[in-house]
Structure formats: C-alpha cells, structure tokens
Amino acid sequence: MRWKPALLPLGAALAAVPFLSSVASEPIQNAHRSASTDQSQRWVSAKFQGVSSCAAASCHGGVGPPGVDGCELTTWAVADKHANAYRVLFSERSQVMLWNYRHLDSIAQARPHRDTECLNCHSLAPPAELRGNAPRQPQLADGVGCENCHGPAEHWLTVHYLNDWKQLDPRAKERYGMLPTKDLAARISQCATCHVGREGQEVNHDLIAAGHPRLRFEYTVYQRNMPPHWREKAYGPDFEVRAWAIGQVASARAAVELLRSRAERALKDRAPWPELSEYSCYSCHHNLRPQGPRPANGRPGSLVWSTWYTPLLESLAAASAPLTASGQVPSTAALKELRKLLTDHPGAGLTEVRTKAQAAARELGSWLDDLQEGAYRDSFTKPLAASRVKELARTMLATPADREWDGATQRYLALKALLPDRRDFRDPMLRLRGELRFAPGYDSPHSFSPAAYADELRQLREALESSGERP
Numbered sequence: 001m002r003w004k005p006a007l008l009p010l011g012a013a014l015a016a017v018p019f020l021s022s023v024a025s026e027p028i029q030n031a032h033r034s035a036s037t038d039q040s041q042r043w044v045s046a047k048f049q050g051v052s053s054c055a056a057a058s059c060h061g062g063v064g065p066p067g068v069d070g071c072e073l074t075t076w077a078v079a080d081k082h083a084n085a086y087r088v089l090f091s092e093r094s095q096v097m098l099w100n101y102r103h104l105d106s107i108a109q110a111r112p113h114r115d116t117e118c119l120n121c122h123s124l125a126p127p128a129e130l131r132g133n134a135p136r137q138p139q140l141a142d143g144v145g146c147e148n149c150h151g152p153a154e155h156w157l158t159v160h161y162l163n164d165w166k167q168l169d170p171r172a173k174e175r176y177g178m179l180p181t182k183d184l185a186a187r188i189s190q191c192a193t194c195h196v197g198r199e200g201q202e203v204n205h206d207l208i209a210a211g212h213p214r215l216r217f218e219y220t221v222y223q224r225n226m227p228p229h230w231r232e233k234a235y236g237p238d239f240e241v242r243a244w245a246i247g248q249v250a251s252a253r254a255a256v257e258l259l260r261s262r263a264e265r266a267l268k269d270r271a272p273w274p275e276l277s278e279y280s281c282y283s284c285h286h287n288l289r290p291q292g293p294r295p296a297n298g299r300p301g302s303l304v305w306s307t308w309y310t311p312l313l314e315s316l317a318a319a320s321a322p323l324t325a326s327g328q329v330p331s332t333a334a335l336k337e338l339r340k341l342l343t344d345h346p347g348a349g350l351t352e353v354r355t356k357a358q359a360a361a362r363e364l365g366s367w368l369d370d371l372q373e374g375a376y377r378d379s380f381t382k383p384l385a386a387s388r389v390k391e392l393a394r395t396m397l398a399t400p401a402d403r404e405w406d407g408a409t410q411r412y413l414a415l416k417a418l419l420p421d422r423r424d425f426r427d428p429m430l431r432l433r434g435e436l437r438f439a440p441g442y443d444s445p446h447s448f449s450p451a452a453y454a455d456e457l458r459q460l461r462e463a464l465e466s467s468g469e470r471p
C-alpha cells in the first residue's frame with residue numbers, strides 16, 4: 001500500500017476548515033503516540049465527538065452485512081461486544097467486583113458505571129475539556145465506540161470523506177487525531193491499551209481477585225472474535241502471519257511498559273508491589289501435588305515472570321528476520337535480562353526493575369518498527385513464501401516443551417496463525433487444543449499435562465515434515 005507523503009494535497013479541503021491548516025503544519029500537542037513512541041499519552045488535545053456523529057445512514061450507519069463500506073456502525077451496534085462494554089458495568093458481577101475492590105460497606109454503594117477506573121476501559125469518558133460541544137459529544141452508554149479506536153474526531157470529522165483526505169499519509173492523518181489503524185503496530189498497540197493495560201489503566205491482581213477476568217490478549221484471536229467492519233486493504237496474503245508476529249511484539253511491549261509504570265508508581269508508594277499479576281498465576285494457585293508440573297524455569301518454589309506475553313519471543317526473534325524491513329535478527333538481550341531479574345529476584349529493587357523494563361520496552365519498540373516497515377514494504381508485493389512460513393512454523397514446533405499452560409496456549413495460537421487450515425493439520429491441531437481445555441467445572445488448567453501436550457506437538461511436527469514443500 002502506498003500513500004502520498006504528508007499534507008501537500010489537502011489544500012482546498014483544509015482552507016474550508018479554518019483551524020485545520022494550522023494544525024496541519026505542526027503536530028498536535030500530546031499527539032497520540034505513533035507506533036514507535038511510548039504508550040503513556042492518553043489523549044490528543046482534540047475533542048471527542050461521540051458515536052452519534054458517525055451514525056448518519058449516508059455515513060457509517062447504513063444497513064448491510066459486516067465489512068461493507070458505510071455499514072460500520074451497524075456492525076458495531078449489532079454484533080460487536082465493544083458496544084456493550086458500558087452495559088456490563090450494571091451487572092451484578094460488576095457490582096460485586098467493585099464492592100470487593102473498593103472495600104465498600106455494602107453492594108448498594110457500588111456504582112461501577114460511575115467509577116473512572118472501570119470507565120477508562122469500558123467506555124469513552126474523556127476529561128471535560130476534551131468533550132465536544134453538544135450535540136457532538138461522547139455518551140458513556142456508547143461503550144467502546146468509534147473514537148476509542150480511531151481517535152478523537154474534532155479535526156477530521158468534516159473532512160475525512162473528501163478525496164484529498166483519502167490521499168493522505170497515515171502519519172499526516174495522525175496529526176489531526178486520527179489513529180493509523182491500518183498500521184498493525186499502532187492498531188494492536190491501541191487494542192493493548194485496554195486489553196493489556198497501560199499506566200493508570202490496568203487490571204492488576206487486586207482487581208482480578210475482586211472478580212475481574214484476567215486479561216490475556218493475543219491479537220489474532222481477538223481480531224477473529226471481533227466482527228470486522230472493514231476489509232483489510234493494506235496487506236497481502238501473508239496478513240495473518242504478520243499480524244501474529246506484530247501482535248506478539250506489540251503486546252509484549254505494552255506489558256513491559258505497564259510493568260515499568262507499575263514499578264514507577266510503586267516507588268512513589270502508589271501501587272502494590274510485587275504486582276502478582278505479573279507472575280504465573282499457577283506459581284501460587286495450583287494443586288500442591290509432588291508430581292505436579294514444575295514451573296516454566298524448572299525450579300520448584302520459584303515465581304515465573306510473564307508467562308503469557310513473552311514466552312515465544314526469543315524463538316520468534318531468531319526466526320523473524322524475513323518479516324522485518326532490515327532483514328536483521330532483532331536483539332532480545334534486554335528482555336532476557338528483565339526476565340532473569342524478575343524470575344530470579346522477585347524482590348529486586350524497584351529502580352532496577354524500572355530501568356530494565358524501560359530498556360526492554362525500547363528494544364521491543366525498535367523490533368516492532370522493523371516488523372511494521374517490513375509488512376508495509378513487502379506484504380503486497382513480495383508476500384512471504386510458503387517455505388518461509390513453514391520455517392517459522394518449524395521453529396515454533398522445535399522449541400522444548402512448555403511446562404506452563406500459558407506458554408502452551410500461546411504456542412497453539414502461533415501454530416493456528418502459521419499452519420494453513422488443511423486436513424493433515426486439522427486433527428493434530430484439534431487434539432492439541434484438547435490438551436489445553438479446562439476440565440469441566442474448573443476455571444483453571446489444573447489438569448494440564450506438559451507431557452501429553454509435548455506428545456501432540458511431536459505428532460504435529462511429523463505432519464509438517466511429511467507435508468512436502470507446500471506447507
């Protein structure tokens with residue numbers, strides 16, 4: 001996909017909207033981060049206009065099947081869970097959760113639909129100065145709406161359907177507040193603000209213990225489960241593979257950045273430490289059986305850091321050169337150091353955790369940029385050859401067996417993205433998934449067997465090797 005470089009073509013359209021031309025020439029203050037900068041900024045200084053501003057039948061409120069231009073709002077309202085995200089705050093589950101979390105005297109005092117922490121992720125509740133003027137205002141009842149993902153519309157609402165606008169480079173659009181959702185790194189980082197969390201907006205162990213579901217984001221699954229109101233136009237046939245790899249790195253970057261902010265806040269005594277949700281849940285919550293599965297690092301009695309977001313990254317790094325623009329093997333040295341610090345020394349000093357997390361976030365950030373550049377440059381014109389994808393799948397199958405359910409599940413999801421949906425893989429994949437199922441009546445994988453899982457992996461590996469050159 002090619003965009004014309006920034007700004008120049010907008011001329012006439014801009015002239016019609018007085019302040020746009022000045023905005024165009026300099027970045028909006030606090031501009032929403034682009035894929036390469038840090039995650040911590042919350043708002044651009046542009047006002048949110050609310051879902052109803054997009055709703056006209058001639059704009060996005062047309063009636064038609066998902067993915068058809070003009071019917072985005074209908075798809076969202078009818079089928080997308082985001083439209084329901086505010087309503088769940090009225091449920092009994094939410095009330096009990098807040099009652100526990102805030103140590104309230106009675107359930108009657110719990111009003112999750114008024115609690116900013118809940119609203120941060122379950123709705124669009126910007127501070128007063130970033131709310132548009134009536135009638136163009138966000139409503140809490142809209143839940144997670146258009147501008148949560150596409151950015152505040154004040155500066156682009158009235159021009160974004162013009163031809164000149166459509167020619168603009170995504171980075172130029174970003175200066176008006178529109179997030180570059182075609183950029184997978186930026187898109188997934190935006191999902192991650194709620195699905196992984198970020199500074200001041202997180203699901204920590206206190207909230208989990210109060211009843212919130214544990215967040216466990218993996219992009220390809222969430223993308224499949226979200227009814228698409230678009231067609232992917234910027235990528236070629238290797239979309240799924242690239243989205244998986246970029247999703248791995250973007251989610252890990254968000255998780256490490258969140259860890260940095262947790263350490264930062266704990267230093268000021270404003271956050272619990274150690275933050276238990278950083279560690280393998282099953283380090284602490286498991287059946288104490290002498291023959292039970294050992295922790296991921298093989299040492300009974302130790303806490304294992306980051307079992308969901310980072311277990312595959314080192315193997316991905318070793319095999320990811322063909323996906324990048326530079327063709328280089330990315331460094332994971334800072335990530336390794338961080339893992340070592342937190343796993344071997346759970347009581348490590350906060351300043352050291354902060355510094356090492358910052359370094360790891362930076363390292364992941366440059367890898368992410370390189371992957372995204374590679375995707376833009378090659379996905380259409382030179383999509384990954386089948387042999388390359390097979391090589392990646394082989395890497396994911398070659399790594400030693402996972403001892404933890406988290407890593408095993410991430411590996412299954414990786415294979416789901418990498419292996420074609422073909423008969424010879426279908427049965428072994430179904431059996432692999434079977435190994436990950438929770439036993440009836442349990443909400444944790446207490447019966448997960450690393451040995452049985454490894455056995456299924458081996459069979460899948462054999463299927464891959466006997467599948468010839470056409471993977």
Ligand code: HEC
Pocket residue numbers: 088089091093094095097098101112115117118119120121122193194195196197198201202203212213215216
């Ligand atoms: C960091 C963002 C974040 C915060 C803060 C947050 N949530 Fe959530 N919540 C989510 C996400 C994301 C999901 C969906 C989880 C999934 O399915 O992966 C969710 C799911 C839920 C669910 C389950 C919904 C369902 O359809 O099953 C409830 C209930 C809920 N949240 C209530 C709350 C309440 C009450 C608060 C405040 C005390 C809160 N949440 C704070 C992000 C957040």
Ligand code: HEC
Pocket residue numbers: 051054060072073074076082144145146147148149150180181182187229230231232233
């Ligand atoms: C949970 C995040 C999310 C929400 C909520 C959301 N979108 Fe999207 N939207 C996306 C993603 C991701 C894409 C695909 C990337 C792209 O094409 O820009 C997309 C694509 C689109 C496109 C196609 C853009 C193109 O160039 O083809 C339109 C139009 C759109 N969204 C409008 C809306 C409207 C209107 C709403 C509110 C009713 C909405 N979106 C809500 C994430 C979201």
Ligand code: HEC
Pocket residue numbers: 081082084085086088120121122123144148149187188190191192193194195221222223225226
């Ligand atoms: C502003 C916060 C926010 C952003 C940004 C966001 N989500 Fe969500 N998402 C939520 C919340 C909250 C829920 C839970 C809603 C519910 O269950 O009622 C949710 C639910 C979902 C679900 C349904 C999960 C389930 O259990 O069925 C999917 C799928 C999903 N999101 C995908 C995405 C994707 C993909 C993106 C990025 C393109 C994204 N989300 C961006 C907050 C967000």
Ligand code: HEC
Pocket residue numbers: 205208209210211214276277278279280281282283284285303
């Ligand atoms: C370092 C140990 C440790 C880790 C790691 C840990 N927890 Fe906990 N968790 C505890 C303790 C201690 C309690 C409070 C005692 C209790 O209720 O069992 C608790 C309580 C809970 C509760 C409430 C249980 C109840 O019966 O009220 C839930 C749910 C929970 N944890 C889930 C998780 C999840 C999910 C993870 C991983 C993201 C996790 N925990 C990681 C130690 C841990």
